Amino acid sequence: MGIIFIGILGLLIRRNIIMKLLSLDIMGTGVVSYFVYISSETGTVPPITLNWNLGNADPVPQAVIITSIVINFATLALAILITMILATKALSLDSTKLDKRVID
Amino acid sequence: MILFSFIYIFLKRYSRSIFLFQNVLNFFIALLIFIRKFSFNIVLMDLFGVHLILDEISMYFILLNAIVFLGISLKGVEDETLIFLLSTTSFSLNLLFLSYDLFNLYVMIELVSLLTFLLIVHGRKISQYWAALKYIILGSLGMNLYLVGVAIVYRSNYSFSIQDVKNIPTIALSLMLTGVMIRSGVFLFSMWLPQAHAEAETVVSAVLSGVVVKTGVYTLLRLATFSKSEHIVSYFGAVSAVLGVIFAFLSDDYKKILSYHTLSQVGIILSSFKTAPLYSLAHGVFKSWLFLLKDDLPTRKVSEIKRLNFDTWIFLILASLSISGLPGTSGYIKSLVLKNVPFISKILLEVAFVGTCASFAKFFFIKVGKSKNRMTFHHIFLLTVSTILGILFFDIKYVFSSILIFSAGIFIHLAMYGRFNVRKIALEELEVSLSMIIILTVVISWLMFLQQ
Numbered sequence: 150m151g152i153i154f155i156g157i158l159g160l161l162i163r164r165n166i167i168m169k170l171l172s173l174d175i176m177g178t179g180v181v182s183y184f185v186y187i188s189s190e191t192g193t194v195p196p197i198t199l200n201w202n203l204g205n206a207d208p209v210p211q212a213v214i215i216t217s218i219v220i221n222f223a224t225l226a227l228a229i230l231i232t233m234i235l236a237t238k239a240l241s242l243d244s245t246k247l248d249k250r251v252i253d
Numbered sequence: 254m255i256l257f258s259f260i261y262i263f264l265k266r267y268s269r270s271i272f273l274f275q276n277v278l279n280f281f282i283a284l285l286i287f288i289r290k291f292s293f294n295i296v297l298m299d300l301f302g303v304h305l306i307l308d309e310i311s312m313y314f315i316l317l318n319a320i321v322f323l324g325i326s327l328k329g330v331e332d333e334t335l336i337f338l339l340s341t342t343s344f345s346l347n348l349l350f351l352s353y354d355l356f357n358l359y360v361m362i363e364l365v366s367l368l369t370f371l372l373i374v375h376g377r378k379i380s381q382y383w384a385a386l387k388y389i390i391l392g393s394l395g396m397n398l399y400l401v402g403v404a405i406v407y408r409s410n411y412s413f414s415i416q417d418v419k420n421i422p423t424i425a426l427s428l429m430l431t432g433v434m435i436r437s438g439v440f441l442f443s444m445w446l447p448q449a450h451a452e453a454e455t456v457v458s459a460v461l462s463g464v465v466v467k468t469g470v471y472t473l474l475r476l477a478t479f480s481k482s483e484h485i486v487s488y489f490g491a492v493s494a495v496l497g498v499i500f501a502f503l504s505d506d507y508k509k510i511l512s513y514h515t516l517s518q519v520g521i522i523l524s525s526f527k528t529a530p531l532y533s534l535a536h537g538v539f540k541s542w543l544f545l546l547k548d549d550l551p552t553r554k555v556s557e558i559k560r561l562n563f564d565t566w567i568f569l570i571l572a573s574l575s576i577s578g579l580p581g582t583s584g585y586i587k588s589l590v591l592k593n594v595p596f597i598s599k600i601l602l603e604v605a606f607v608g609t610c611a612s613f614a615k616f617f618f619i620k621v622g623k624s625k626n627r628m629t630f631h632h633i634f635l636l637t638v639s640t641i642l643g644i645l646f647f648d649i650k651y652v653f654s655s656i657l658i659f660s661a662g663i664f665i666h667l668a669m670y671g672r673f674n675v676r677k678i679a680l681e682e683l684e685v686s687l688s689m690i691i692i693l694t695v696v697i698s699w700l701m702f703l704q705q
Contacts, residue, residue: 164684166386169390170390173390173393173394173397176394176397177393177397180397180400180401180404183401183404184400184404187404187407187408190408209407209411210404210407213356213413216356216360217359217400220360220363220364220367221393223367224363224367224389224393227367227370227371227389228386228389228390231374231382231385231386231389232386234382235379235382235383235386238379238382239379239383244682244683244684245682245683245684247383247683248383248681248682248683248684
């Protein structure tokens with residue numbers, strides 16, 4: 150949970166878009182770790198076995214969160230691409246400056 | 254339908270007619286489903302698998318999706334990349350409106366939002382890039398909050414099914430609600446929306462306002478049916494309806510007006526959950542119609558439009574009447590909404606309806622020019638759908654009050670129009686909206702806690 154808060158904090162404090170995206174990534178990693186933590190609550194032994202015991206990790210959250218990792222990756226890749234284009238076209242990566250320029 | 258999307262890549266030459274054919278097919282399938290009340294409920298692959306459902310609620314959304322896309326393809330899209338993106342979006346929206354478990358909803362919303370992102374930047378302007386980037390930053394923040402909520406749900410009852418949302422910790426529910434409300438276009442939550450919808454290409458804005466916003470509405474509906482959050486969401490909706498309409502009245506840009514109206518109309522949709530699917534169908538029809546009309550206007554600045562061709566004028570008037578909700582048009586479904594809301598939000602909604610009429614009254618005073626006979630199938634199609642909806646859900650009781658609201662709107666327009674003008678709002682800036690979302694997350698969790 151701590152990592153998620155660091156991510157939110159970074160999102161709020163930094164004005165630079167690259168930094169914002171980085172914080173978003175940190176936040177995503179926090180969410181992923183939270184899912185992994187939940188799956189380890191029942192145990193930490195990998196569930197590659199036919200007879201199911203109490204000590205095994207819960208495979209469902211792990212299986213499900215892989216999708217989210219991929220989605221995060223795709224989102225980040227697209228966002229960074231757009232940031233590159235913005236940097237070359239608008240010559241600025243400061244969010245407040247960009248807001249002023251675009252609206253005016 | 255995914256097959257169709259891939260056919261485009263190989264058959265670039267015929268893609269326009271294939272797009273039309275695909276959407277006609279989609280429309281008839283949706284209509285068949287709607288008329289025959291066809292329904293299913295399947296779980297793919299065991300206990301934790303993908304849960305798909307087709308019922309009363311998803312039916313309306315699927316029909317809406319089909320109508321909007323058929324309207325767009327009747328108008329005709331030139332660019333091949335755009336056609337490919339649009340058809341993929343149409344397919345994934347159909348799948349989204351069928352999905353019924355928390356994680357599948359998350360995946361589909363993210364897929365649609367990535368496609369939306371690509372659609373927004375299609376015009377390659379700086380403002381579009383910036384609007385899209387804002388959208389993706391705020392949207393990912395929201396979806397991360399949603400995921401944390403889903404994780405807490407899983408931890409407490411070991412399933413992703415929506416039926417189990419009943420007995421979960423309030424913090425999980427409030428996180429999920431905030432995450433989805435950022436996507437769905439409620440005022441204060443999704444302030445990225447006016448800029449993104451106004452800057453995108455016309456066809457894209459029609460899709461965004463018509464259908465993509467409804468993804469959030471659909472998810473909220475699904476979540477709120479099984480939890481006690483209905484009241485909180487509906488009050489936020491009523492407030493959003495009023496605030497959105499105020500900004501719509503004050504702005505001068507045609508597309509900006511429409512996007513603020515999207516905020517306000519989503520508020521109206523959310524203020525009553527019983528009629529939400531029906532009203533979102535109506536809203537999708539007239540909002541995409543209004544956006545498609547933008548291409549026929551000479552300029553985006555409303556105050557500079559002095560004279561219009563007869564055919565453009567008549568459709569603009571009819572569409573404005575639809576959104577103002579006169580009897581016989583699709584906007585008249587608002588009477589059903591009013592029947593189902595508590596007293597406080599009823600007053601707020603009446604104010605919002607008067608404001609809607611007031612901000613669209615400026616189109617009634619535009620002069621008419623000569624007729625230019627052009628083929629406008631998409632306008633005729635959307636007009637037919639709007640009228641059919643209006644006649645199907647006609648209710649004699651509210652005729653008088655709706656006419657009263659309409660004339661009040663025109664009166665306000667005559668009294669106040671042109672006195673005030675707002676070009677930019679601080680709420681739309683990235684920093685402000687980020688901090689707003691964090692504050693609102695806390696507020697919603699607090700409200701949920703109080704309600705318990």
